[in-house]
Amino acid sequence: MGKLVLLRHGESVWNAEGLFTGWVDVDLSATGEAEARKGGELLRDAGIRPDTVHTSLLRRAIRTANIALDAADLHWLPVQRTWRLNERHYGALQGKNKAQTREEYGEEQFMVWRRSYDTPPPPIADDDTYSQVGDARYADLPPELMPRTECLADVVDRMLPYWYDAIVPELSAGRTVLVAAHGNSLRALVKHLDKIGDDAISGLNIPTGIPLVYELNDDFTPRKTGGEYLDPEAAKAAIEAVKNQGKK
């Protein structure tokens, strides 16, 4: 059985500004670029050499993979890109400030929209500045699959077909697979791997730029629940920071 490496993109410009991002295609901040480089160095120093790479269709994940692989002298690896690894679509919250949203709607509603399993934010209007309707990269997506908002359950439903069809066969063949994606598409995958309950998943947060390694049994259950971060101390602090986003 192969090894699975999960890597959330480095800090994005909107992460730094505290805005809900979702499918809006913002770039990495300078800090995020440094995090991506560090992520590649951690892989190199741990002697983990992916055979294949999978990313979303969003710049922050694509560039994180490119920068990390370049740092590990692995820029030549084959890459597959898919909307199914995109960040969760944040609906009408895309572009909104997290702290202001928390202030305006209160802690409970903020957490329901941010971390509940099955309650999506309000849908985004097709003519909204931050809508992706009409974006060329989704031209081949059947209209009924183009989201206007998503809850985490929606992300699980659209991510798992790619996990089974594209990633599982590579792992079964003994390959090491790097998935460079987003906080919530990775939360969806970790929920599946570690069989985390629909309520308990609200407490899981993924840090930016720190590789999370899963050694898997033949039945795809993790040898260690939760996997192992290549820099556990940095991950612990970064997870706390993600959890507290939106707090003054």
Ligand SMILES: O=C(O)[C@H](O)COP(=O)(O)O
């Ligand atoms: O899309 C976003 O805003 C972030 O990348 C993920 O945000 P969250 O951690 O608030 O879900």
